[in-house]
Amino acid sequence: MKKSSVIHVASPDDDLPATAAAINPAEAAPRPKLGQLLLEAGKLRAIDIERVLQLQVVSRLAFGEAAVQLQLVAPEDVEHMLARQFGCPQLLPGEGGYASELVSAYAPLGPQAEALTRFATCLTQRWFAGGRRELALCGIEPGSGASLLAANLAVIFARRGARTLLVDADLRAPCQHRIFNLAQRRGLADAIGLRGDDDIACELPELPGLSVIAAGNRPPNPQQLLARPAFGQLMEDCVRRFDVVLYDTPAFTSAADIFAVAARAGGVVLVARRDATPAAELRRAADYLGRANASVVAAMLNRF
Structure with a gap:
């Protein structure tokens, strides 16, 4: 293809x-926090989130950037969850078996x-x-x-x-x-x-x-x-x-x-x-x- x-x-x-x-948009819902999404997905533990928050205090990095710098998550994990956070859920590569051109x-x-x-x-x-x-x-x-x-x-x-x-x-x-x-x-x-x-x-x-x-x-x-x-x-x-x-x-x-x-x-x-x-x-x-x-x-x- x-x-x-x-x-x-x-x-x-x-x-x-x-x-x-x-067309027929869903009612707006509070935007979930990135850390919570990564926690629910099993990508971070509660103790990992504390480490990220501590690094944010001293570095002023965004949460995802801090998590990647600490090597707790991969950049693609952050990108995937950011898409979900902004109401644009992103399938992982190969998920569903659909054509990659989708x-x-x-x-x-x-x-x-x-x-x-x-x-x-x-x-x-x-x-x-x-x-x-x-x-x-x-x-x-x-x-x-x-x-x-x-x-x-x-x-x-x-x-x-x-x-x-x-x-x-x-x-x-x-x-x-x-x-x-x-x-x-x-x-x-x-x-x-x-x-x-x-x-x-x-x-x-x-x-x-x-x-x-x-x-x-x-x-x-x-x-x-x-x-x-x-x-x-x-x-x-x-x-x-x-x-x-x-x-x-x-x-x-x-x-x-x-x-x-x-x-x-x-x-x-x-x-x-x-x-x-x-x-x-x-x-x-x-x-x-x-x-x-x-x-x-x-x-x-x-x-x-």
Whole structure:
């Protein structure tokens, strides 16, 4: 799986703040102290905390810096707990078995995650704040990074307190089951074809508030399946249960499946590769999606 670096948001406007109100934010709670978090995690003992506090008195170091200087904890332990302290819990490397490119889970305070968080805020203000709940993400061509973008945005919205559902609607070349380390199981295609259970959403214990519907068994007729009324009925039920529903779709140039999903969602984020995707392709995709009654909410340019 290729790594991507978010380097430009073409739309919405770049001057929107990155700390706008979240969708259904949880009530603010007192911020736990770093020492208490390290104690609860078994990284420090009570006697260790006393040593850190004594060093702070004479050195004026921050608690985490003092603990590292005393070699009581590793720098990554402090970083992990700081993320939790500021309401941005960070998974340890390998925790959950998710793809390492899921930076919003493994490195939420890093530059890539910050850019993604800013983009999520833009989407909140420009799309979801109007009462909408569904949004599709579509790469212009295969390998644009749309699937990773959808996965990272799903994590961000869930951590903001929104009940979030990520639907892998790419029935041709699905990858959300690999990103989130989901076992092979029935999914969207099976439910539409009336061969699966109604409850196909998989909750992720390491990422509270986030559920994923995998693509399921690969069908021979994905475009026809997504055009069935059963798809709309299934998603109607999901919209009643979730605050945010994100769809990962096939690339625009590879299949026409996107139109059924885009018409359902009403809005689309286009994902392209900087210095690789022709501007004409972006314009063509926006034009065709408009004919399907879907608004292009934003465009994301990735660099690989």
